[in-house]
Amino acid sequence: MAASTPPSEVTTEPSSDVPIGSKPLQELGSAVIRFAGDSGDGMQLAGTQFTDTSALFGNDVATLPDFPSEIRAPVGTVAGVSGFQINFSAGDIHTPGDEVNALIAMNPAAFKAHVADVQAGGIVVVNESEFTKVNLRKAGYPEGYNPLDDDEFDQKIRLYKVPITRLNEEALADSEMNAKGIGRCRNMFALGLIYWLYQRPLDATISYLESYFGKKKKLPAVAEANIKTLKAGYYFGETTEMFTVKYHVAKAEVAPGVYRKIGGNEAMTLGLAAAAHLAKKTLIYCSYPITPATDVLHYLAAMRHFGIKTFQAEDEIAAMCSAIGVAFGGQLGVTGTSGPGLALKAEGLNLAMMMELPVIVINVQRGGPSTGLPTKTEQSDLLQAMYGRNGDSPLVLLAAQSPSDCFNTAIEAVRIALKYMVPVVILSDGYIGNGAEPWRIPDVKDLKPIEVKHAQAVEGKEFQAYVRDENLSRPWAIPGTPGLEHRLGGLEKDSLSGNVSYDDENHQVMTDLRRLKVEKIAQDIPDLEIHGDPEGGDLLLVGWGGTYGSILTAVDQARAADKSVSSIHLRHMNPLPSNLGSILKKFKKVLVPELNTGQFRMMLRDKFLVDARGLNKVAGKPFLVNEIMQAIDLMLEDKIGDRQFLTPRLHKVEMETQDLDLSNYMEQS
Amino acid sequence: MIQRDGILEMTETPTQLTVLKARDFASDQDVRWCPGCGDYAILNQVRKVVAKIGATKENSVFVSGIGCSSRFPYYMDTYGMHSIHGRAPAFASGIKMANPELDVWVITGDGDSLSIGGNHLIHILRRNFNVKILMFNNRIYGLTKGQYSPTSEEGKRTKSSPMGAIDMPLSPLSVALAAESSFVARAVDVDKNLGSVIERVAMHEGSALVEIYQDCNIFNHGAYSYATDKDTKEDSVVRLEHGKPLIFGKDRDKGIWLDGNRKPRVVELGHGIKEEDLLIHDEHDESLAFLLSRMSHPEFPEPMGVFYQIKDKCYEDLLQEQVDSAIEAKGEPNLEALLNAGETFEVKA
């Protein structure tokens, strides 16, 4: 974000030099818009700017950036399409929205990839200039076919054909930039047009362009051109006959306070920084670049002025091991990764568990298995984080539930790690890591200090590295402290001295102690609160992590329709909150929606012998609210039968489509 | 604190300074290497050197991986970590970043550091962390009972290579030099010079690799007999001294001479060849060090001592300097300012 100050009073009008419109204004409660174009079209920037402007304007916002799977996909192809969806609202929202109210498609490939998600009667603005023969072919349309001439679309959507490329060129005809440079400004023309359509002020984007291109990159001509075409897009909406109505989404009613827009990865870094500050420790973040966790490294690398050190290790293993070295050395060691990297860290994490050192591992989950879908979201590393190590290796597992919640989760992870001398894994995911929402900035005075005890030598008493306190936590004795010299390692330790021990009974005791220590933490975490009927009812949805927003929204909608549906959402995945078992017993049926094939469902069934059913999806994107609604209905209507889980297929959850027709995937004779 | 460049750095006043002896660095654990293992001699020398240079127990950290040599930290009454196979350099890097004041040593073997841990070795060296790596090279896997290692000679017959190893061995010191190590040396477990080499590395500031020829009494006994037997030793090794010619042999009558193509040749002194014609050792000459690292038995006497040393900034200090200068530029860390950075907006009650 630009460092400039926001306008002190945000009005519904654009900046003063843009004339106030005269077309009819329609008031909306919320709107979902999506920018889509080639990965070189600047759609992420347009989307982020729209988000910033809307957040500053006072809307509640939720975003879903959708990066192309291939970085170097050929220009103009469907594989190279980049999208950015924003839900902005006058009310409280928790998801980026199911259906798109307005799509901006910068080329045929973007139109092809996204038009199906537009609601019936929704707006689609296409960059008509790009619907050339060549581009239509690149998008994979049949020879001679142009969707813009297809009546089918005319009936379904409100199609606005705007020659954005040409209009942008005309707007910048007297610019000194070359044709390529001018072409790159067209996203701002599109953004200007959408700003007009939704009556957003231009100020925030203008000041961003001035500060980013003008001051930081020292390219005032580029800043000027972008601002010019942004305004040209706005005027175009106002003056052309094409658009007959414009929209307005009022400010949301939110708690008073100072807000900023925040993404999950950024919130994670602020949480870690805050936790280090509260514990009076130096945060040293050791990491290896991996999508979609790399931004955590980027943000922290830019925080040297906050006393934070970052270390780009030679691989995932070294990142894990150096973070453990940091912990042994007495500071706050943190590493971050995504699924495949967590697999490589398993060995080090197991050693940290064995040595009982406080270290934090952030896993921003992505589509698996193996390299999987690096830019897409999933929740399929739960079992890996929980069990993916040799031997019996219990550790603490937390899951963040929204972009801003990453802040709280990071602090909680550090609190537990330092208090109990145990590694903590935080599960985030690509959706909340890259997604953004407004965040009420906490008052620093309200953040509780994190107490850290370091062992000191006691005269006449031999130091025992594994003797435990009331929390079953062993002493954190750091090098440099006279009299506490001791050796740690991965071999089994004597339960008091910490010296290597091959004693059979000692191994049993140590295994028990490591398990009991983690279990005991359940007494130190908050009880779950039921969203809905505290006394129980027909159906309970059990969620964890990044599905929070869509589950909450679905449950609210079901309850508004008088259905007996409630939900709980877990942040503490291990140990589980103490009241979980009793809550499960209060409901006739349990549904666990997860973006995997049923990992938490398995843990729940194992621990509570509960007949939990799943709603399981691994299609690269978060749940649509409507998918959960359909599953709720099937559960309430007793249609699910013996089926263990439901899977949305093309956003429909129907009993008829649950089984795959396997013959489709076999060689045809 | 240890003595560096002749200046004693102390955290306490001189009157409180207790002088530690080698035995003060011995932990209460029984040393469990096989009788006759070369590791014992190395352990004794390390204990002596740390005592001699005035290191303290509390500020010394020994980090190891997995393997026979990696048991080492248990036998030092200092801080220590017996970590994971091959990963000791990564743990050591973390420890150094957390507390740059500590004296951090890595104890490793040829399998630990060159096979499973090859990646970590080259990266700790190039970053120039002030960490001293002692690599016990016995050219075999001892702990797993005798398989060939990355330094085993071609054709080596072991239980995992019954028809002879077909892997080309590598030279640890060539690797270290290519990885930009700021200190590279070699010694032999039972040689009288081991102590002085360890003392040199202890005083060095920066990443350092010392290859120590170590006899695995059980699975590869006699691998270095040419360099340890009284009869062959002086003809099989050449001792390096900065600024001095490379002379060797029982009667000190042989030397190393560079031919017109800068290829080393063994020559006899006399017959028109004088000492000043010989190759003169220069510890600061990287290409010379590399040339020396390629000289191997039986074609050449193998160089012993310090091959290479340069002075450069250490990673942990550069990292701290970045933090300090960022704080100087932007002012003391302020959490409230950090959280409120960027564009904010206020919603009034």
Ligand code: SF4
């Ligand atoms: S196996 Fe070899 S290296 Fe290992 S302790 Fe025995 S003699 Fe030493």
